Amino acid sequence: MTKITLLKPEQSHACGYFSDRQSHSLYVDPRLEPAIELLTQLNLNGFRRSGKLIYRPDCEGCNACQPVRIPVRQFKLKKSYKRTLRNARHWTLSVEMPSAALYSDYANYISQRHADGSMYPPSYDQYKEFLVDGHDNHRFLVARENGEFRACLVFDLFLDGLSSVYCFFDPDYETLSPGSFMILKITQICQLMGLPWHYLGYWVEGSRKMEYKSRYRPLHIFKNDQWQPFETR
Known part of the structure; x- marks a missing residue:
């Protein structure tokens, strides 16, 4: 990977996944304005983005946060996925530039x-x-x-795939599984673009709110500094 400056603040903060733990992260120097090649390289090495901040968890004694990705060419729709797509088939999709327009829906x-x-x-x-x-x-x-908002999935474009960052939706339509619907649609967009990977962010072992990511199979995990098949658990 291209040599870059990484920063690690001394101060920890409460872990968002485990109430009894503190969290530390490594940050790419925020003064850097990375080109798409470097952004892709960082993503391949387990870094994620929150706004302009590019980070990777670096917690002493804990390695629970591990990046996972769907190998798009091998991905098949099982019955439950087909049902999710069918239930929301009347929704229309558009890819838009990030804007303030959806703030009220996010709030x-x-x-x-x-x-x-x-x-x-x-x-x-x-x-x-x-x-x-x-x-x-x-x-x-x-x-x-x-014309009425149902869901939004924020995603990043890399040279080798698309990466889901965050999804928010109208809670009144939760029974239609909007989060799963959007993940499936991004995966299909990857297929149409000929991109090999859909990155899902961090799978956190032991965290119920992140467990859903392990249900998308086949799946690869970034472990011990290399991508490998996610073992059946």
């Missing part, structure tokens, strides 16, 4: 789904810094029904 999602979390109460600055800001390689995949 509604956070208020209804994550009122007990660190992202509550939502604010426009939080939304902008988290999802709108970036390195010009991110987009919004937006699902609507008759």
Whole structure:
């Protein structure tokens, strides 16, 4: 990987997955303006993005956060996935530039789904810094029904694939599994673009809210500094 400056703040913060742990991360120097080649390289080495910040967990004594990706060419739709796509088939999709237009939908999602979390109460600055800001390689995949918002998946474009960053949706339509629907649609977009990988971010062993990622098979995991098949668990 191209040599870059990595920063590790001394101060830890509460872990977002385990209440009894503290979290540390390595950060790419925020003064760097990485080109798409470097962004792809960083992603391949387990780094993720939150707004303009590019980071990788680096917690002493814990290695629970591990990147996973779907090998798009091998991915097949099982019955439950086909049902998810069928149930929301009347939604229309568009790929859009990141903007302030969906802030109220984001705020509604956070208020209804994550009122007990660190992202509550939502604010426009939080939304902008988290999802709108970036390195010009991110987009919004937006699902609507008759012009009304249903879901948005924020994703990054890399040279070797697409990477899901965050999904928010209208909680009134939760029974249609909008999160799964959007992941499946991004995977299909990868297939149409001829890209080999759909990156799902960190799978966190032992965390219920991240366990869903292991249900997408086949799956690869970045472990011991190399990508390898995700073992059946």
